[in-house]
Amino acid sequence: KQGAIDEILDLVAEHRSEIVIAGPAFSAGRYGLACGGVTLRARERLGVIAVTGMHVDNAATEVYRTRLHIASTQRTAAGMADGLAIMARLALKLVSGTALGAPADEGYVPTGRRIFEMAERPAPLRAVEMLLRKVRGEPYTTEWPVPRYHRVPAAPPLQDTAKATIALVTTGGLVPHGNPDRLESGFATKWLRYSIAGVDSLPPERWQSVHGGFNTSRINEDPHRVLPLDVARELEREGVIGRLHPEFYSTTGNTSVIPTMRRFAQEMGRELRAAGVDGVILTST
Incomplete structure (x- = not known):
């Protein structure tokens, strides 16, 4: 794996590329790990703008999301056009030095970084409005998504x-x-x-x-x-x-x-x- 990544980076360096785009990997785990590895090494070794794309449930997303900008894609290649558009937009913004907005607005997987901004309405009013929308069955967007974890059944106790x-x-x-x-x-x-x-x-x-x-x-x-x-x-x-x-x-x-x-x-x-x-x-x- 490392040898393949080094060969890819040698080609990138040879052509003096300014942007590296890997993927999108969608839900393919091993492909996602490869995309993440190439993207991260390209940024660290060559100092270029590097972007990848994958579904939020791809195992590689959790591995790389705090270190890379990952375009959020659909599960399968049926979402290829949308995924490529998001990746291209992210790459162009990053290379131009334009500050990225919130993940939901820009289409990338949350990186875990907190961005402070002034809200027009105080938190209690926003929370009540969100609750009322939920009660009425209307669409709403939470400001703090709850992480999803797999439940692991407890092992049976030792008999002796x-x-x-x-x-x-x-x-x-x-x-x-x-x-x-x-x-x-x-x-x-x-x-x-x-x-x-x-x-x-x-x-x-x-x-x-x-x-x-x-x-x-x-x-x-x-x-x-x-x-x-x-x-x-x-x-x-x-x-x-x-x-x-x-x-x-x-x-x-x-x-x-x-x-x-x-x-x-x-x-x-x-x-x-x-x-x-x-x-x-x-x-x-």
């Missing part, structure tokens, strides 16, 4: 924890001191595993949190605050749990995107199942 193998997993960014594997403090792109075989505690001189979303000083004083190995070993010795898995899993949850976290969970889950793990203690921040 005294016979269970338990793994420790954390999104608190716990890594060996110095962060040798370069776990990101935010927007994590990977998860890591570290051995705790034969280990009863986590000395602060050997472990640290690199999480970028909170003050980590308390965890760095005592890493057990984010990975309770000490208590888990006590439960193991007392027979409350059967045994601890000999490795713990770590990543950073700060500003992470849901598709990436879902992939992490699936990858970890496959490994843990294959290792005979029955349950997980997941500690967060």
